[in-house]
Amino acid sequence: MTNKTLQLEGMTCPTCVLRIEKLLKKTKGVGESEVLYNSGRVKLALDEDLVSVDDISAAIEQLGYKVVSVK
Ligand SMILES: [Cu+2]
Numbered sequence: 001m002t003n004k005t006l007q008l009e010g011m012t013c014p015t016c017v018l019r020i021e022k023l024l025k026k027t028k029g030v031g032e033s034e035v036l037y038n039s040g041r042v043k044l045a046l047d048e049d050l051v052s053v054d055d056i057s058a059a060i061e062q063l064g065y066k067v068v069s070v071k
Helices: 014-026 053-062
Strands: 002-009 030-036 041-046 066-070
Touching: 002 053, 014 030, 014 041, 014 053, 041 053, 053 066
Parallel strands: none
Antiparallel strands: 002 041, 002 066, 030 041
16 A cells, blocks of 8 residues: 545535545545545555556546645
């Protein structure tokens, strides 16, 4: 598992957090994850054999948020 932190833009209410959490839960290869509303960050562990951070970023952007950086 690799740990990544994504900085997002566009989370405007707690429902945004729920939407992103739901997406991460159903994504194969994502382990523990945490969506931090106040800082606009998503912290997650992923298995890069199953999913890439680019795939996850793209899926989050499909929901209407912008991924401004990945660390
Ligand atoms: Cu919202």
